[in-house]
Amino acid sequence: MTNTAHSSQDAATLLRVDNLKVQFGVPRGGFPWSGKTMLRAVDGVSFNVRRGETVGLVGESGCGKSTLARAIIGLAPVADGSVRWLGDETVLPGARRDTSRLRRDVQMIFQDPLASLDPRMTIEQIVAEPLTTHGQDIARADVQRRVLTMLERVGLNAQHLRRYPHEFSGGQCQRVGIARALIGEPQLVICDEPVSALDVSIQAQIVNLLRDLQRELSLSLLFVAHDLAVVKAISHRVLVMYLGRVMEFGDKRDVYGTPRHPYTRALLSAVPVPDPVVERARRHLLLRGEIASPLNPPSGCAFRTRCPDAIEACAQDVPQAITHGANATRVACIRVGDMMKEASLSGR
Numbered sequence: 001m002t003n004t005a006h007s008s009q010d011a012a013t014l015l016r017v018d019n020l021k022v023q024f025g026v027p028r029g030g031f032p033w034s035g036k037t038m039l040r041a042v043d044g045v046s047f048n049v050r051r052g053e054t055v056g057l058v059g060e061s062g063c064g065k066s067t068l069a070r071a072i073i074g075l076a077p078v079a080d081g082s083v084r085w086l087g088d089e090t091v092l093p094g095a096r097r098d099t100s101r102l103r104r105d106v107q108m109i110f111q112d113p114l115a116s117l118d119p120r121m122t123i124e125q126i127v128a129e130p131l132t133t134h135g136q137d138i139a140r141a142d143v144q145r146r147v148l149t150m151l152e153r154v155g156l157n158a159q160h161l162r163r164y165p166h167e168f169s170g171g172q173c174q175r176v177g178i179a180r181a182l183i184g185e186p187q188l189v190i191c192d193e194p195v196s197a198l199d200v201s202i203q204a205q206i207v208n209l210l211r212d213l214q215r216e217l218s219l220s221l222l223f224v225a226h227d228l229a230v231v232k233a234i235s236h237r238v239l240v241m242y243l244g245r246v247m248e249f250g251d252k253r254d255v256y257g258t259p260r261h262p263y264t265r266a267l268l269s270a271v272p273v274p275d276p277v278v279e280r281a282r283r284h285l286l287l288r289g290e291i292a293s294p295l296n297p298p299s300g301c302a303f304r305t306r307c308p309d310a311i312e313a314c315a316q317d318v319p320q321a322i323t324h325g326a327n328a329t330r331v332a333c334i335r336v337g338d339m340m341k342e343a344s345l346s347g348r
């Protein structure tokens with residue numbers, strides 16, 4: 001068991017996020033003169049994404065998943081901490097950095113496929129746009145060839161080139177979004193709830209497509225979703241967030257197989273098992289109450305007000321992430337830390 005400083009410089013790491021904080025000033029009352037208060041949407045998040053892996057990001061609605069994703073590419077105001085891309089600092093509080101490399105290397109896929117495509121552009125124009133806006137000098141014939149190859153790779157074809165987004169289904173629009181994100185050969189694709197707006201059967205097709213592309217192209221994905229089954233299907237490592245903070249981060253097999261943080265355990269226990277006999281025999285951990293407000297988060301551990309294991313000490317300090325197990329799962333819970341300490345002292 002070791003304390004996780006952000007020291008280990010992992011050669012395979014593409015993206016490193018350290019102690020990232022994003023705050024929004026929101027009106028305190030109903031009047032302009034009531035002043036503003038700070039909403040802590042992301043509150044000290046640290047994690048990394050390695051080359052060729054998929055990191056799943058899960059947590060309840062409003063816990064800061066989209067804000068974290070947006071902050072990574074410089075679209076949300078960073079109050080503290082840093083984002084490093086291939087070792088270079090790209091996003092810092094108040095600092096203007098040259099983010100052109102990050103913008104080329106990192107692409108995003110959004111939740112609402114139709115809304116994220118310009119309705120006045122043809123599919124060919126939409127998919128080709130990243131090639132033409134990054135100042136690359138690519139011959140027109142080459143652009144057309146690459147667009148068609150990419151469309152075919154995502155399951156569309158030449159007949160779709162001259163059509164407009166409104167002529168497509170949600171699943172097809174998401175395929176166009178994926179083609180557009182991949183055409184410039186990015187290294188990391190941030191997928192913010194890419195299948196949440198789709199039918200269940202279409203969800204599986206898109207998840208499979210993303211997984212195949214990830215393997216084929218050795219892509220890295222940061223896959224944001226609140227559906228734990230979807231995240232399990234696609235991720236190598238999983239990051240569990242609660243109220244702007246990381247509760248647990250580790251190998252998928254550990255997070256799903258032996259969840260350590262009480263929040264991860266509660267989230268997983270809420271997912272029904274398809275076998276009715278097993279399902280009836282399961283004990284469900286019910287989460288008490290509502291998620292706390294990021295305007296006024298609880299002192300100490302953000303999850304303590306709903307945690308079945310909380311003790312007085314949980315209200316004192318924000319728990320530091322401690323690594324556990326052979327695969328170094330990071331868990332931010334003092335009770336889990338104490339239990340592991342006791343177990344190692346008693347030689348278990």
Ligand SMILES: Nc1ncnc2c1ncn2[C@@H]1O[C@H](COP(=O)(O)OP(=O)(O)OP(=O)(O)O)[C@@H](O)[C@H]1O
Pocket residue numbers: 024025026039040041059060061062063064065066067068226294
């Ligand atoms: N531009 C903004 N101004 C003020 N508050 C914001 C802004 N963007 C997000 N927030 C707040 O930050 C918190 C995190 O929001 P975010 O959209 O990142 O959550 P999320 O985990 O992506 O939720 P969901 O699963 O519903 O998409 C929420 O309380 C939200 O209201």
Ligand SMILES: [Mg+2]
Pocket residue numbers: 065066067193
């Ligand atoms: Mg979101």
